[in-house]
Amino acid sequence: MLQEEVKRELIAILGPTYVKDDMQTLVTHSYDGTPMLQALPDAVIYPLTTTEISDVMKVLHRHQVPLISRGSGTNLCGGTVPVHGGIVMVMHRMNQILEVDLENLTATVQPGLNTKKFITHVEELGLFYPPDPSSMSVSTLGGNIAECSGGLRGLKYGTTKDYVLGLEAVLANGDIIRTGGKLTKDVAGYDLTKLLVGSEGTLAVITEATLKLIPPPQYKKTMLAMYKDVYAAARTVSSIIESRIIPATLEILDHATIHVVDDYAKLGLPRDMEAMLLIEQDGDREAVERDIERITAICRQEQAVEVSVAQSQEEALKLLTARRSAFTALARLRPTTILEDATVPRSKIADMVIAIHRIAKKYEVQICTFGHAGDGNLHPTAMTDARDAEEIHRVEAAFEEIFEAAIQLGGTITGEHGVGLVKSPFLEWKVGAAGVEVMKAIKQAFDPLNLLNPGKVFAKESRKRVVIDRG
Amino acid sequence: MANQAQSPSVHHKTVNPLAAKLQLRLDPDQLTNCMRCGFCLPACPTFAETGIEAESPRGRIALMKAVADGIMEPDRAFEEQMNHCLGCRACEPACPADVKYGRLLEQARDAIEDHTERHSIGVKLSRHAAFKKLFPNQKRMKLIGRSLQWYQQSGLQKFARQSGAMKLFPKHMQAMEKILPEASGQGIVEQIGTRHPAKGERIATVALFRGCLMDVLFTSTNRHTVDLLTEAGFEVVIPEEQNCCGALHAHSGEAEMARSLARQNVQVFKDAGVEFIVSNAGGCGALLVEYDHLLHEDPTWKEDASWFAAHVIDISELLVRHGRLPEFHNEDVSIRITYQDSCHLRNVMRTSDAPRQLMKQVKGVTYAEMKDADRCCGSAGIYNLTQPEMAGQILDHKMEHVRDTQAQVLLTSNPGCLLQMKHGIEQHGLRDQMQAVHIVDFLHDHMHPSRK
Numbered sequence: 001m002l003q004e005e006v007k008r009e010l011i012a013i014l015g016p017t018y019v020k021d022d023m024q025t026l027v028t029h030s031y032d033g034t035p036m037l038q039a040l041p042d043a044v045i046y047p048l049t050t051t052e053i054s055d056v057m058k059v060l061h062r063h064q065v066p067l068i069s070r071g072s073g074t075n076l077c078g079g080t081v082p083v084h085g086g087i088v089m090v091m092h093r094m095n096q097i098l099e100v101d102l103e104n105l106t107a108t109v110q111p112g113l114n115t116k117k118f119i120t121h122v123e124e125l126g127l128f129y130p131p132d133p134s135s136m137s138v139s140t141l142g143g144n145i146a147e148c149s150g151g152l153r154g155l156k157y158g159t160t161k162d163y164v165l166g167l168e169a170v171l172a173n174g175d176i177i178r179t180g181g182k183l184t185k186d187v188a189g190y191d192l193t194k195l196l197v198g199s200e201g202t203l204a205v206i207t208e209a210t211l212k213l214i215p216p217p218q219y220k221k222t223m224l225a226m227y228k229d230v231y232a233a234a235r236t237v238s239s240i241i242e243s244r245i246i247p248a249t250l251e252i253l254d255h256a257t258i259h260v261v262d263d264y265a266k267l268g269l270p271r272d273m274e275a276m277l278l279i280e281q282d283g284d285r286e287a288v289e290r291d292i293e294r295i296t297a298i299c300r301q302e303q304a305v306e307v308s309v310a311q312s313q314e315e316a317l318k319l320l321t322a323r324r325s326a327f328t329a330l331a332r333l334r335p336t337t338i339l340e341d342a343t344v345p346r347s348k349i350a351d352m353v354i355a356i357h358r359i360a361k362k363y364e365v366q367i368c369t370f371g372h373a374g375d376g377n378l379h380p381t382a383m384t385d386a387r388d389a390e391e392i393h394r395v396e397a398a399f400e401e402i403f404e405a406a407i408q409l410g411g412t413i414t415g416e417h418g419v420g421l422v423k424s425p426f427l428e429w430k431v432g433a434a435g436v437e438v439m440k441a442i443k444q445a446f447d448p449l450n451l452l453n454p455g456k457v458f459a460k461e462s463r464k465r466v467v468i469d470r471g
Numbered sequence: 472m473a474n475q476a477q478s479p480s481v482h483h484k485t486v487n488p489l490a491a492k493l494q495l496r497l498d499p500d501q502l503t504n505c506m507r508c509g510f511c512l513p514a515c516p517t518f519a520e521t522g523i524e525a526e527s528p529r530g531r532i533a534l535m536k537a538v539a540d541g542i543m544e545p546d547r548a549f550e551e552q553m554n555h556c557l558g559c560r561a562c563e564p565a566c567p568a569d570v571k572y573g574r575l576l577e578q579a580r581d582a583i584e585d586h587t588e589r590h591s592i593g594v595k596l597s598r599h600a601a602f603k604k605l606f607p608n609q610k611r612m613k614l615i616g617r618s619l620q621w622y623q624q625s626g627l628q629k630f631a632r633q634s635g636a637m638k639l640f641p642k643h644m645q646a647m648e649k650i651l652p653e654a655s656g657q658g659i660v661e662q663i664g665t666r667h668p669a670k671g672e673r674i675a676t677v678a679l680f681r682g683c684l685m686d687v688l689f690t691s692t693n694r695h696t697v698d699l700l701t702e703a704g705f706e707v708v709i710p711e712e713q714n715c716c717g718a719l720h721a722h723s724g725e726a727e728m729a730r731s732l733a734r735q736n737v738q739v740f741k742d743a744g745v746e747f748i749v750s751n752a753g754g755c756g757a758l759l760v761e762y763d764h765l766l767h768e769d770p771t772w773k774e775d776a777s778w779f780a781a782h783v784i785d786i787s788e789l790l791v792r793h794g795r796l797p798e799f800h801n802e803d804v805s806i807r808i809t810y811q812d813s814c815h816l817r818n819v820m821r822t823s824d825a826p827r828q829l830m831k832q833v834k835g836v837t838y839a840e841m842k843d844a845d846r847c848c849g850s851a852g853i854y855n856l857t858q859p860e861m862a863g864q865i866l867d868h869k870m871e872h873v874r875d876t877q878a879q880v881l882l883t884s885n886p887g888c889l890l891q892m893k894h895g896i897e898q899h900g901l902r903d904q905m906q907a908v909h910i911v912d913f914l915h916d917h918m919h920p921s922r923k
Contacts, residue, residue: 022548023543023544023546023548024525024534024543024548024549024552025523025524025525027525027533027534027537027542027543028524028525028527028529028530028533028534029524030533031507031533032507033506033507033508033509034507035506035507040542046522072509072512073507073509073524074508074509090524092522093522114513116513135508135509135510137510137513138508138509138510138512138513327567328567328568331506331508331567331568331569332567332568332569335500335503335504336503336506337506337568385503386503387503
């Protein structure tokens with residue numbers, strides 16, 4: 001329950017329309033895109049300006065009330081579930097493109113702006129903003145920055161962190177800071193911009209961002225290769241990179257995913273394949289044609305059973321359908337879909353896919369794997385039912401072992417979804433006890449009262465590491 | 472993951488009778504299937520208008536689930552939220568998990584309707600009259616048609632408008648009165664009979680679903696539908712005993728009445744021995760293709776209902792997919808046309824390409840795709856009467872996009888949408904620049920003259 005006094009003060013800042021604590025509002029802000037997590041906030045607010053947010057933070061700081069800032073609530077790590085109650089702050093009203101600077105090739109935006117709208121807008125101006133998380137038609141740029149979202153173009157173009165040049169943010173005590181700017185070079189002190197990107201709303205509330213834009217590629221070509229051996233597919237990935245070719249997209253689907261996708265989209269994919277690679281290259285026409293030719297040769301050399309290059313935009317779209325419909329096809333199989341993002345160095349992709357198969361078999365759970373092979377970011381996806389406690393227990397055990405396997409291969413527990421609530425017990429596995437201590441000290445420096453998105457990133461207790469059964 | 476789950480453990484003893492009913496009615500599988508990814512949010516008109524999570528499909532399902540889980544009581548705000556949904560079902564094609572949102576909404580509304588004591592006596596009486604006595608009875612519908620015809624032709628309409636008597640009615644009723652098409656006291660069967668041979672070699676025999684409102688307010692559209700179908704090579708029968716589809720009932724929480732109408736229609740069309748059941752109204756067609764679900768708990772009717780649902784098709788889809796298309800010509804000055812999707816035709820019957828293909832075949836016509844043509848126009852069955860404020864807001868945005876197309880003819884494929892578009896044109900002062908027309912009428916008008 002929100003103290004009457006706090007509520008009064010919030011209403012004085014935001015007006016009565018934008019402070020809600022009716023049951024309907026609380027229930028509809030008790031979840032995000034993560035399965036099986038729910039906790040009610042005490043109130044929901046909808047600010048319009050940085051000043052309002054600063055004033056709000058001063059009130060919450062004085063009364064020591066937690067604040068969870070969020071965009072559309074599509075994250076997959078429980079990052080915006082208000083587990084400690086408090087105020088959920090929805091940023092949707094702050095959704096303006098403040099400026100597109102054609103001289104410096106930057107855009108300055110408010111955090112509640114929809115990612116897809118922004119991308120469409122800059123494309124109309126003949127520019128390009130590459131980060132393309134799958135949720136981009138729903139998500140906000142503020143959410144993307146807070147989670148450091150990735151996407152399909154990560155290998156060649158990098159992720160959100162590579163495109164944030166400067167930020168305006170409100171600190172836990174209400175102070176406003178500005179970091180970076182329209183600058184390619186800036187070494188004035190610690191890089192607070194990079195620190196805030198991916199900080200999951202635990203360090204400050206992002207209220208404005210200056211983003212880097214680049215010229216768009218002129219030409220694009222899409223191809224597909226099928227394999228009877230996962231290692232052959234993985235070797236292809238490594239060979240392509242070794243040949244100094246960086247494709248714009250380099251995606252992998254495993255055997256189980258190919259089946260499910262074909263059942264759903266009726267694409268007539270061969271059923272006896274162990275892996276499929278979907279490859280796109282973009283750039284100057286000549287360079288693209290040359291790269292695709294070389295990649296085709298590499299695929300054949302590495303024993304691809306089938307290689308097809310799209311000859312038209314329509315054909316390309318058809319090839320892309322297999323990858324694009326993967327999530328939809330998987331989500332329809334069972335009531336609950338748990339999508340993870342274990343990531344390994346790209347040279348270890350095959351080992352990781354095989355490890356996932358072995359672990360799924362061991363725990364008798366259904367896990368399909370697809371993902372961004374080029375950057376080693378896989379999406380092992382479990383199809384289960386939240387109502388079956390025993391099965392859910394096995395799924396969790398399987399994922400723990402998958403995280404451990406990723407780390408053993410030199411990888412990480414999360415490549416692009418963030419730590420949030422879901423991965424917090426495993427954070428220490430990746431960064432070590434000393435790493436966690438440094439991060440906690442940073443959190444302490446920014447937010448000594450632990451008001452900003454409490455309960456996230458750091459778990460009360462780290463999970464004991466599982467011993468991998470190599471049998 | 473689940474070991475972190477902080478499921479609120481509040482568990483009310485269910486004393487609230489509506490809560491009990493909702494827990495019984497709402498399909499737990501569909502509630503669980505929603506994984507809260509949020510992909511439905513950009514597709515939802517009420518979310519677009521308000522930006523409020525509770526006004527989105529994800530939010531509404533979360534509310535239903537919270538009631539089913541005993542986390543919250545279904546209060547007045549809950550009921551209002553369920554009624555605030557347009558039921559356009561644009562969220563369904565957007566949903567990766569294929570959640571049957573339309574079903575959940577109907578289950579919720581059905582439970583609410585069973586328990587509501589909130590309708591005033593007037594609303595109760597008029598609901599009873601409309602849902603139980605009027606729509607299910609084609610004779611009474613025709614009587615209404617005749618009365619309306621008399622109202623329009625006797626001079627009373629003129630009198631009502633000039634004398635200011637219409638001002639006694641609420642604003643949105645006045646607005647609707649203005650755009651009512653000329654009613655007919657004679658339905659399609661009385662006008663042209665029940666059986667019509669194909670021109671040329673017969674491709675298939677099809678049955679026309681005439682619709683209750685269509686048959687009174689848009690009899691000529693039904694006639695034109697028959698002409699188009701026979702011209703394209705189909706033999707057409709119009710089973711006389713067919714009834715209202717039940718869509719308005721199903722969407723308003725009168726599921727039992729809808730089922731009873733469905734059983735009657737299934738029987739009549741089964742007996743007709745046809746290869747397709749053709750609909751020319753997206754709103755009706757969308758319920759017709761879901762008769763299998765509507766009657767899935769009825770062992771006697773289940774199988775026939777599945778046959779029925781599998782054979783329903785919209786006229787545009789039938790013409791494009793199986794018909795011998797006649798030539799369509801515009802002989803006047805070149806005109807621009809545009810199209811407003813019928814939500815239920817697009818989102819439930821999944822027909823959006825066929826009407827566009829047909830429009831583009833008309834020679835001497837420029838087709839301009841309207842921005843957000845796939846977004847609901849706010850008509851949504853009787854939504855524009857029950858939620859005039861939100862409907863008005865949605866219509867205002869729609870009319871901006873309509874205006875931008877600079878079209879002279881605005882086409883659509885459902886009577887509700889057509890009336891709403893006529894209303895929009897009237898309200899936004901576009902009467903001199905454009906008209907709203909059913910796609911069937913437009914195509915019929917532009918068939919080669921000798922063929923009409």
